[in-house]
Amino acid sequence: MEDLFADDDAGHGPPDHPTDDAPLADRLRPAKLDDIIGQEHLTGPEGAIGRMVAAGRLTSMILWGPPGTGKTSIARLLADSVxxxxxxxxxxxxxxxDLKKAFAEAEGxxxxxxxTLLFVDEIHRFNRAQQDGFLPFVERGTVTLVGATTENPSFALNAALLSRAQVLILHRLDAEALSKLLDRAEALTGRPLPLDADARAALVASADGDGRFLLNQAxxxxxxxxxxxxxxAALGQFLQRRVAVYDKDRDGHYNLISALxxxxxxxxxxxxxxxxxxxxxxxxxxxxxxRRLVRFASEDIGLADPQALVQCLAAKDAYDFLGSPEGELAIVQACLxxxxxxxxxxxYKAQKAAFRNARETGSLMPPANILNAPTKLMKDVGYGKDYAYDHDAEGGFSGANYWPAEMEPQDYYKxxxxxxxxxxxERMEWWAKKRAEKQG
Structure with a gap:
């Protein structure tokens, strides 16, 4: 699991076996790659890491995954395995x-x-200039870089650094992997957890894929x-509630709004x-x-149900009036x-097409007959001449042409x-038929 088995300082090689009074997560630190739980797609014989270890040659890599999934442990064991x-x-x-010192030691x-395998935890926290500082040492082979991040590398890391490292994705630990972790804890301590079967399952579920959190709770x-x-019920009263993993300005934010x-x-x-x-x-x-629901009402529903936009704006007003938590029911109503x-x-498609066309033909004049003529000069040059006032036409529809002379009528909205x-x-088809008759 990520950070479960890391030393407090920069070490050289796997640390000594932890003492009996060390944290449970530290005492359960894997001793070899085969002991890593839940990441067999990487560490197994057919996985990227498994193949590199078998060949005895590592490339620089970025380990991307949620907290408590084994990033730090994998990095330590990789160095030892080769x-x-x-x-x-x-x-x-x-x-x-600190970076200069690490590079100097690696050069020596x-x-x-x-x-040297240089493990950089939370590598996304280095700024762009600091990330660029890794490049010459990676290119010269001074270090094999293994970075760990919980953030999407596409957004958090320089393109130049990403081009020199392989991104490997670690999975959130599933219920089976977390249960195996509890089995190891019980075997190590020689004691079963004081939980019935349902409470044990609830403890696993509460970890939300984070092995370190699970072991700390155990x-x-x-x-x-x-x-x-x-x-x-008793377990819920005994243990504190786990706060959902969600960075409002980071990857979790965009993943959930996309899913919604x-x-x-x-x-x-x-x-x-x-x-x-x-x-x-x-x-x-x-x-x-x-705001996202209002946007959705226009983008994905539109005139198929014009009330969707009304519902979303009403939910906004209701939330402004009531606040949380009462106003959240109005958000739920709008969502449903x-x-x-x-x-x-x-x-949405009509907007895109019309805006694109407008940028391409933005200098074309509308037909003179539909232009206002507030001055005599404008009347003299034909502005407003022969304008057909639709309310005076039969059926309230004149069928006139409203497009610039140099442009064919377009079908943006379908x-x-x-x-x-x-x-x-039905309305548009009736208008099209009448327009054809009047212009025929």
């Missing part, structure tokens, strides 16, 4: 001086015939010397409500969610309305046969 010197720094506590060891249970096994938007578009009200709840319970700003509404992106747009199609 006989490299291990050096570690943390971007949280290190600066330029390189001259002595020893290669250690808290052991330290309490509980006599009778706890059921889920696509669930709404896919007309799945249950999934939509789940992702909405994920965001709000994790502390997302409700007005941000409302959007998820169950008929869908159309016809207005409604879909769903919801209210079915009626819009």
């Amino acid at each position: 006989g490299m010197r291990f050096a570690a720094i943390s971007a949280v506590f290190s600066g330029v001086a 060891m390189q001259k002595a015939g020893r290669k 250690e808290t249970l052991y330290a309490a010397n509980i006599d009778a096994p706890l059921d889920p 938007h696509k669930s709404l578009r896919g007309s799945d009200p249950q999934a939509s409500l789940y992702y909405l709840a994920r965001m709000l319970t994790a502390g997302e700003e409700p007005l941000y969610v409302l 309305y959007c998820a169950t509404a008929p869908k159309s992106n016809a207005a 409604p879909v046969p769903r919801g209210f747009e079915r009626q819009v199609i």
Whole structure:
């Protein structure tokens, strides 16, 4: 698991076996790559790491994954498995001086015939200039860089650095992997956890894929010397509630809003409500969610159900009036309305097409007959001449041409046969027929 087994300082090679009074997570530190749980797609014989170890040659890499999934452990064991010197720094506590020292030591060891694996924890916390500082040492082979990050490397790391390193994605630990971790804890301590089967499953679920968190909770249970096994309700009272992992300005934020938007578009009200709840319970700003719902109502529903936009704006007003938590029910109502509404992106596509056309033909004059003529000169040159006032025409429709003379009429808006747009199609077809008759 990530950071579970890291030393407090930069070490050289795997540390000595932890003492009996060390934290449980430290005592359960894997001794070899095969002991890593839940990342077999990387560490197994067919995985990228497994193949590199088998060949005895490592390339620089970025380990990207959630907290507590094994990034630090993998880095330590990689160095040991191929006989490299291990050096570690943390971007949280290190600066330029620490980097220079690490590179100088690596250069010295390189001259002595020893290669260095430099593990950089939280590498995304280094700024762009500091990240650029790695490049010459990686290119010359002074260090094999292994960076660990919980942030999307596409956004958090320089393109130049990414081009020199392989990005390996670690999975959040599933229930089976977390259960194996608890099995190891019970085997190490020689004691079963003081939980019944349902409470044990609840403890695993509460970890949300984070092995370090799970072991810390298990250690808290052991330290309490509980006599009778706890059921889920008693466990919930004993352990603190786990705060949802959610960085409002980082990757988790964009992942969840993307999941919400696509669930709404896919007309799945249950999934939509789940992702909405994920965001709000994790502390997302409700007005941000409302802004996205308003956008969705125009982009993905449009005139298929014009009330969707009204519902979203009403939810915004209700939330402004009530605040949290009462006002959040209005957000839920708007979310469910959007998820169950008929869908159309016809207005969105029409906007894109019209805006593109407008940029290409922005200098064309409209027909003179539909231009106002507030001055005599403008009347003399034909502005407003022969304008057909639609309210005076039969059926309230003149069928006149409103397009510039140099431009063919365009079909930007193409409604879909769903919801209210079915009626819009009928109207447009009637107008098209009448226009053809009048212009024929």
